[in-house]
Each structure stands twice: as structure tokens, then as C-alpha cells.
Amino acid sequence: MSERTLCVIGLGLIGGSLLRAAEGAGWKVRGMARSAAVVTAVRDAGFDATTTIEEALADDDALVALAVPLPAVVDVLPMVARHAPYCRLTDVVSVKQPVAAAVARLVPAARYVGGHPMAGTSASGWAAGSATLFTGASWVVGSDDGADPVVWAQVAGLALECGAHVVPVGTADHDAAVARVSHLPHLLAAVLASVGAGGGSLAMALAAGSFTDGTRVAGSQPELVRAMCEGNRDALLAAVDDALGRLGAARGSLASTGGLAATIQAGHLARRAFDAARDTARDNTEHIDLTAPDALARLRELGNHGARVVAVHDTCCHLELTT
Amino acid sequence: MSERTLCVIGLGLIGGSLLRAAEGAGWKVRGMARSAAVVTAVRDAGFDATTTIEEALADDDALVALAVPLPAVVDVLPMVARHAPYCRLTDVVSVKQPVAAAVARLVPAARYVGGHPMAGTSASGWAAGSATLFTGASWVVGSDDGADPVVWAQVAGLALECGAHVVPVGTADHDAAVARVSHLPHLLAAVLASVGAGGGSLAMALAAGSFTDGTRVAGSQPELVRAMCEGNRDALLAAVDDALGRLGAARGSLASTGGLAATIQAGHLARRAFDAARDTARDNTEHIDLTAPDALARLRELGNHGARVVAVHDTCCHLELTT
Numbered sequence: 250m251s252e253r254t255l256c257v258i259g260l261g262l263i264g265g266s267l268l269r270a271a272e273g274a275g276w277k278v279r280g281m282a283r284s285a286a287v288v289t290a291v292r293d294a295g296f297d298a299t300t301t302i303e304e305a306l307a308d309d310d311a312l313v314a315l316a317v318p319l320p321a322v323v324d325v326l327p328m329v330a331r332h333a334p335y336c337r338l339t340d341v342v343s344v345k346q347p348v349a350a351a352v353a354r355l356v357p358a359a360r361y362v363g364g365h366p367m368a369g370t371s372a373s374g375w376a377a378g379s380a381t382l383f384t385g386a387s388w389v390v391g392s393d394d395g396a397d398p399v400v401w402a403q404v405a406g407l408a409l410e411c412g413a414h415v416v417p418v419g420t421a422d423h424d425a426a427v428a429r430v431s432h433l434p435h436l437l438a439a440v441l442a443s444v445g446a447g448g449g450s451l452a453m454a455l456a457a458g459s460f461t462d463g464t465r466v467a468g469s470q471p472e473l474v475r476a477m478c479e480g481n482r483d484a485l486l487a488a489v490d491d492a493l494g495r496l497g498a499a500r501g502s503l504a505s506t507g508g509l510a511a512t513i514q515a516g517h518l519a520r521r522a523f524d525a526a527r528d529t530a531r532d533n534t535e536h537i538d539l540t541a542p543d544a545l546a547r548l549r550e551l552g553n554h555g556a557r558v559v560a561v562h563d564t565c566c567h568l569e570l571t572t
Numbered sequence: 573m574s575e576r577t578l579c580v581i582g583l584g585l586i587g588g589s590l591l592r593a594a595e596g597a598g599w600k601v602r603g604m605a606r607s608a609a610v611v612t613a614v615r616d617a618g619f620d621a622t623t624t625i626e627e628a629l630a631d632d633d634a635l636v637a638l639a640v641p642l643p644a645v646v647d648v649l650p651m652v653a654r655h656a657p658y659c660r661l662t663d664v665v666s667v668k669q670p671v672a673a674a675v676a677r678l679v680p681a682a683r684y685v686g687g688h689p690m691a692g693t694s695a696s697g698w699a700a701g702s703a704t705l706f707t708g709a710s711w712v713v714g715s716d717d718g719a720d721p722v723v724w725a726q727v728a729g730l731a732l733e734c735g736a737h738v739v740p741v742g743t744a745d746h747d748a749a750v751a752r753v754s755h756l757p758h759l760l761a762a763v764l765a766s767v768g769a770g771g772g773s774l775a776m777a778l779a780a781g782s783f784t785d786g787t788r789v790a791g792s793q794p795e796l797v798r799a800m801c802e803g804n805r806d807a808l809l810a811a812v813d814d815a816l817g818r819l820g821a822a823r824g825s826l827a828s829t830g831g832l833a834a835t836i837q838a839g840h841l842a843r844r845a846f847d848a849a850r851d852t853a854r855d856n857t858e859h860i861d862l863t864a865p866d867a868l869a870r871l872r873e874l875g876n877h878g879a880r881v882v883a884v885h886d887t888c889c890h891l892e893l894t895t
Contacts (some may be wrong), residue, residue, distance in 0.1 A: 457754055
């Protein structure tokens with residue numbers, strides 16, 4: 250058995266895409282799903298898959314990737330602890346602090362480095378997956394102090410081989426950021442969809458691009474949206490309060506002066522800055538020896554400023570910087 | 573000069589697209605823009621255009637289409653009153669009650685039937701326009717009591733020839749509906765863009781589809797967004813209050829119970845109903861004689877229930893109904 254074996258637990262949109270992408274990149278892959286129907290579909294597609302974790306983890310030294318919704322993590326980890334207590338472990342769950350805490354509690358000897366590919370569609374399930382889902386996406390790799398440099402390099406390498414670029418992030422910073430740019434958008438999409446529907450058939454007939462785009466992710470499976478939003482409660486509350494404050498200020502301004510200049514202008518500048526950031530050339534590079542004492546702190550610092558890991562060789566990683 | 577002459581005042585995204593689409597449908601078209609540079613570009617594209625309304629309205633019996641932002645309507649209408657006080661008049665402005673009120677005040681003898689094509693992009697200006705912008709779009713045609721049936725038929729016919737389907741709507745109902753499905757989405761996009769930017773470079777680096785889609789229209793020209801939102805103040809305030817109430821309830825539930833089930837589920841059902849409504853077969857038809865006394869009331873009633881006008885012959889219009 251080889252270190253280039255990946256065992257994916259959970260074969261929905263993200264796990265199923267990971268299985269496909271990793272195999273395409275030359276990994277030996279094995280998948281596990283509770284549903285026999287899913288396992289049959291995965292096998293029919295030519296992959297090795299099983300319905301039990303015991304079989305999935307048997308006899309090898311695989312990198313284990315948890316790809317189940319957050320609420321299922323605490324159900325799966327005890328089984329990982331039983332069958333592979335010392336495994337190299339990562340995950341693709343959309344909230345990082347609760348997963349890190351659960352791993353520390355339930356599989357304390359695992360060599361865990363969390364991950365989160367920022368990719369998805371409003372569809373879900375194995376059939377919706379694709380080997381190219383991660384192409385061009387950001388893939389967060391947890392970079393808290395204490396992370397094992399060998400596992401960090403392997404998880405980052407997997408993400409790169411799946412076509413993503415790696416953003417090194419501390420778990421708390423990750424959860425605060427995704428509350429603003431992923432979980433709040435899902436909540437606002439739900440609110441907007443309901444307000445629109447309150448306008449009846451006429452409003453639905455007149456809805457065009459702004460409504461369609463603004464509510465797209467409300468089409469996502471509600472259980473998955475709840476799992477990630479509720480699993481990031483504290484950070485999401487802060488983001489919601491920010492949104493409520495801004496929307497309330499806009500309401501007050503519209504009611505009192507009739508004007509929305511401050512709100513609309515600030516949003517426009519923010520969106521333009523976002524577009525510009527995506528187009529910014531990353532023409533500096535930095536190389537970091539992952540075994541150096543301050544390596545993870547430096548990675549987090551660079552990640553917070555928009556740097557990306559674009560290559561990993563052994564335990565040396567190469568970053569592209571925007572500055 | 574023929575009744576099939578269209579004079580478009582304002583040659584930005586919508587006006588410029590209307591000029592192109594109408595010419596493609598066989599109308600004789602003439603455009604007017606204040607900017608000499610725009611007029612030159614329009615002429616270079618092979619269209620008849622001028623910088624003065626006097627020239628634009630000279631010597632013919634054109635249908636006049638106002639395609640300027642709402643704040644400019646009150647500047648343009650006095651010139652229309654001077655040069656073509658009895659003209660057939662429509663518009664493509666995104667709010668209907670203020671335009672109708674301004675027309676009644678400033679060009680009282682005009683035969684006015686308002687319009688609003690529900691199409692657009694976050695780009696603006698003549699260069700961003702296209703003859704196919706309206707293909708498949710809803711095009712509101714104002715159907716308040718007193719509308720001239722001949723002009724109504726001509727405006728509806730123009731919309732159909734531009735590739736849209738016509739939704740007959742009263743002005744107050746229009747403004748209430750678009751507050752929910754167009755103006756509120758723009759406001760929420762601005763708020764979301766600002767909250768996301770508040771997360772700094774890391775949040776921007778991690779932003780993916782939900783943020784990109786949810787903030788797309790924040791890229792629109794701020795002056796145009798302000799014009800439509802501020803011009804629909806009362807209806808937008810009601811929509812914002814609905815959104816604030818729902819977001820506040822979600823905040824309370826998340827803080828107190830940790831759950832978001834009600835918000836996420838309601839939004840998901842609303843979005844699914846929206847998707848389903850777009851796919852619903854319209855297999856009933858109804859024909860309405862526009863000169864009948866109750867024609868406009870019946871059109872409004874059908875429009876409120878999702879019916880579309882798909883053909884107009886003389887003053888008889890044919891609707892497709894979802895029921």
C-alpha cells in the first residue's frame with residue numbers, strides 16, 4: 250500500500266468529485282458511502298467503493314478525507330478512531346473549528362490537517378460531481394500551529410493536483426471569512442427568495458437576472474445549507490449583524506432623505522475591488538520550508554493577504570503573492 | 573412618415589438595444605443621445621441618430637420611447653411637450669408610477685403607455701447593448717384604465733417584435749413587484765459586497781459562487797441603481813422591511829436555538845416554486861378586444877396571475893395562461 254492512496258468517506262458532490270479528481274491525478278482511490286445505491290453507482294463508474302468504514306480503512310496507509318456534512322462528522326470519527334487511529338486525516342467540510350475540535354476529541358492521535366475546497370454547485374449528490382469541480386478554485390488548507398508538515402504538504406499537494414490553488418489559513422480566520430462570503434450569501438438568498446415569493450405570481454413573472462442570481466443558492470439542498478450555517482454560528486451571527494446594520498442604515502436613509510448613495514456606492518466599490526483582486530497579477534513568489542519553526546505562522550500571514558500556494562515539493566511549498 | 577417609426581430618446585444599454593432590436597424587426601428607427609461621442613458611435617454602427625430632441629422629433633409621427641434614467645425623465649419631457657405634444661409615447665424606465673405622474677403633468681396630451689423590459693446586464697452604455705437583449709424577457713406594458721388601445725397594441729407589438737413576451741400590469745402593481753424582485757436584490761447585493769469586503773483579502777480570496785452571484789449586480793453603475801431604487805421609495809421600503817424582518821428572525825433563531833430551519837426551508841421552497849413557475853406550460857389562451865370596456869381590467873387581472881401576451885393583431889391581443 251502506498252502513501253498515494255486516498256480514502257474518501259462520503260461520496261456526495263464534493264467527496265464524489267474529489268474521488269474522481271484524485272484518481273485522474275494518479276492517486277489510488279477508495280470511496281465509502283452509507284448508501285448501497287450510491288456505492289453501486291460509484292462502482293458502476295469504475296471506482297473502488299464500499300458501504301463500511303471498516304472495509305474502506307482496511308489494510309492500507311491511506312490519507313483519509315472526510316467528505317460528510319458537518320453533523321455527520323461526530324458519527325464518523327469514532328469509527329475512524331477504531332480502525333485507523335493514527336491515520337493521516339483531512340476533510341472538505343465547510344466549517345473548520347468544529348471539525349478540528351471533534352478530531353482532537355475523538356481521534357486525538359490522527360495526524361489531521363483540515364481542508365475546504367471553495368467550490369460547489371446548487372446540485373448535490375454523487376451524480377452531480379465532476380473531476381473538474383475544483384479547477385481554478387481556492388482550497389483552504391488548515392495551517393494552525395502544530396500541523397504535521399508532512400501531512401500538510403500531502404493535503405496541499407492533493408488540492409493542487411485536483412486543479413485548485415491552496416490558501417493557507419488558520420481555522421478561526423477561515424470560519425470568520427466564509428461566514429461573510431459563503432454562509433451569509435446563502436442566508437440572504439433564502440430571505441430574498443421568500444420576499445420575492447411574497448409578491449405572488451406577478452413578481453415571479455417579472456423576476457429577471459438580479460433575482461435569479463441573488464437566489465440561486467437558495468436552490469441548494471436545505472439540510473446542507475443548514476449544516477454549514479448552523480455549524481458556524483458565532484461567526485455567522487457577526488456577519489448577519491453587519492448585514493442587518495447596513496440594511497437598516499439603508500432603510501433609514503431611504504425613509505428619511507430618500508437617498509441610498511452611501512449603501513449603493515460602498516457596495517459598488519467593494520464589488521469592483523473584488524473583481525480587481527481576482528485579476529491582480531501574482532508576480533512575487535516565496536518559498537517556505539514547512540519544517541521551519543515559524544513556517545505555519547508565515548503561511549497564515551501570507552494567506553491572510555491573498556497569497557496562494559501553487560506548488561509543493563517534499564516539505565517546501567512555493568507561494569505566489571499579489572504584492 | 574409611418575406609424576412604424578420609433579424614436580428612442582437615450583441610447584444606453586436599454587435604449588441602444590431597443591434601437592437595434594426594433595430596426596431588426598423592420599421599424600424605421602431614430603435615436604437621440606446628449607453625448608456627441610455616443611451619437612457618433614451610433615451613426616458609425618449605421619443608425620440614424622442626433623444629439624437634439626428637436627431633430628429627433630422633427631417631421632414625423634414616430635412612437636417616442638423614453639430610455640433615459642428616471643431622474644432625467646423630468647428634464648426630457650418638457651422638450652417632448654414642446655416638439656411633439658400629442659405624440660404616442662412609451663418608456664423603458666424601471667419604475668412606472670413616477671414616470672406616469674411626470675407624463676400626466678408635463679405632456680398631458682401625449683398618448684402614453686408605459687413599458688419596462690425586464691432585461692439588463694451589469695454593464696451599461698451603448699456599446700454594451702445588443703439586438704437580442706430582450707429575447708425571452710418579460711416586458712411590462714402599463715395597463716391602467718384609460719390607456720389608448722391603439723397605442724397599447726403598438727407598444728405591446730414592439731415588445732413582441734423585440735423578442736420579449738408582454739406582461740400587462742397596472743403601474744402600482746408593477747412598482748410593488750419590482751421592488752421585491754429587482755430593487756431589493758440590488759440593495760442586498762450592495763450590502764453583501766460590503767460585508768464581504770469587511771472580511772479583507774482572505775475573505776475575497778475565499779469568495780466563490782454564492783458571493784459572486786449574490787453580488788453581481790453590485791457591479792452595475794451606481795447612478796442607475798440609485799435612480800431606480802430611490803425612484804421607487806415607498807414600495808422598496810416595504811420590501812426592505814420584509815427582508816429586515818426575515819433576516820432579523822433568522823438572527824434571533826440562530827442566536828437562541830442555533831437553528832435556521834424555518835428561514836432556509838422557506839427560501840428553498842420559494843426558489844423551487846420560482847423555478848417551477850418558469851417551467852409551467854401555458855396551455856390555455858385568451859383573446860381580448862382592447863376596445864372592450866373591461867379590456868384593461870381583464871389584462872391586469874390575467875397579468876397578475878402570470879399570463880403573457882404573445883401576439884397582437886390590430887387591437888386584439890392573444891394571451892397564454894398558465895392555468
